[in-house]
Amino acid sequence: MALIELKGIERVFQLGDAAVHALAGLDLRIDNGEYVAVMGPSGSGKSTLLNLLGLLDRPNSGTYRLEGRDVTTLSADEQARVRSERIGFVFQSFHLVPRLTAAENIALPMMLAGIPARERNARVARALAGFGLENRADHRPDQLSGGQRQRVAIARATIMQPALILADEPTGNLDRHTGDEVVNLLESLNAGGVTLIVVTHDQAMGARARRRIVMEDGRIDHDSSHAPG
Amino acid sequence: MRLADTLRFARDAAAGYPLRTALSVLAMSIGVAAVVILTALGDGARRYVVGQFASIGTNLVIVLPGRSGTGGFNPANAITTTPRDLTIDDAAALLRAAGVRRVAPLAVGTSEISFGGRLREVMVAGSVSDFLPIRNFELVQGSGLPDDDWSRGAPVAVIGATIRDELFGGEPAVGKLVRVGDRRLRVVGVLKPVGQGLGLNTDELVIVPVALAQAMFNSNTLFRILIEATSREAIPEVKERALEILRQRHRGEEDVTVITQDAILATFDKLLGTLTLGVAGIAAISLAVAGILVMNVMLVAVTQRTGEIGLLKALGAPARTIRLAFLTEAAMLSTVGALLGYLLGESGAFALRQFFPVFPAYPPDWAVIAGLGTALVTGLLFGVMPARRAARLDPVQALMKH
């Protein structure tokens, strides 16, 4: 079943007189449970695509169906609700709230969604155990290593049990070893049924994905699922 | 987001930036403290003056000779040019009026008092035995004027504490004969020292029977008639009766003025109350300034935490949640500032009272409520703009600012 259906997506940035077509006539279909790597040169539109898929940005034209529902026409608050319930983000620079502990950062999406504290605590405890962070629950981000920070961020992205995880260069700020650990972690989530879309510059990492999309100037230059062979 | 979570989130955010939090709390607390202290000063002045007036006597009605300017044209006044004198008999007549508890005629003049070669000028008040209780004067030694016929001028005197000290030093004064003008009077009592209040200083006063004073000054007229009403409620009636009786006695002419202590008090009360209000207004400006500071601090917070706001949006926070979080934080800053300022103001007023014990520097309730209320309302109002700005941020742009 199609989780994501993009049709004729255009995203134009106006820079003074010049119009930058960050996404130009993009069509894309991604099914439930897929593992997709998005690759391509800098400025090719990878982050723009991911922001759009995550409902952080709206296209200038085209339609986006998520789980069969047209989400481009939703109000800002309805989109926020979809983000809260269906989508998890993992960023290159972790984006943890510096004054909150690891446990509080993981609990943040549940707190925003109004889930009672007792249920939050139980789920955070399970997540901490699952991501090997039991001993770091009360540490603030500046007391954690890069790999631990990204694990906290992934725990946060999965705590609401989303259908889709979007990761923009999740290993960009990590050394190869911790990067591999993080990728393993994301892949194990995908093995559990979550759809995973990863933007990466790393060929080795892209090679691990079952499907690779290569972008060029806002278009899909190559899609391994359609490629011959 | 749940209320408890919103509160905790706002509290942690405020605690996460101690400097700017301390700054806005300080500004707000100075504003509120200014309101509390300045109104305590203003209201203290009002209470002080009112207290001084009240100490003149209780439920006083005062008759003065001559007509005051108000009251319109009276044909009777047009015929006679000089008002009739107030006499001891006039005063005695007032005793019969309903609602009157005590009456004291008062004649005044200056003279010299001497004893054992020491001599000084004094103010002489001629009155009757009820003068002391009407004016709330107390004695430290001896007794007051004799309670006999008002027209009998017994050769006795009650003297003020300063005069006692100057003439007699440490020696007992009661029973001694002093010379006042060309009369020899026996000292029967000494007034308790009170120091300088409003009106005359009784420490330097000599009180003699009214008939004696009139004889000394060779006059039949009175300076004042003091009437004490039985109760506060009786005052207007006593005023009417006194006017009526004196008009009859003066052949239908209204040639006296009757004032009540209440009326004077009310005037001062109003005047100084307005002053306090004005002072409070000035202090309120500092509250507005504090509110603007809170707004700026919150605007800085929004800029500082743009990345965080973008993250909250990415994690599914609707605009309302973000608005509420920032508004709650602004409200918290001003609440803590207001409470701190209240404590600061109260301790300032307390210190004032310690240094100036005669000055009742208590902030009035209305000022405290208005000060705290204004602080909270300005904090909230000025928090709205930053909160809305935070909620309107574009999530992608906000996330990139990290």
Ligand SMILES: Nc1ncnc2c1ncn2[C@@H]1O[C@H](COP(=O)(O)OP(=O)(O)OP(=O)(O)O)[C@@H](O)[C@H]1O
């Ligand atoms: N907010 C914006 N305003 C103007 N132009 C933008 C904006 N965001 C992106 N662009 C432009 O859109 C194009 C695609 O940008 P995008 O960030 O999607 O690239 P990318 O593939 O993620 O690159 P990189 O690998 O460097 O992260 C670029 O030319 C970029 O300059």
Ligand SMILES: [Mg+2]
């Ligand atoms: Mg990018």
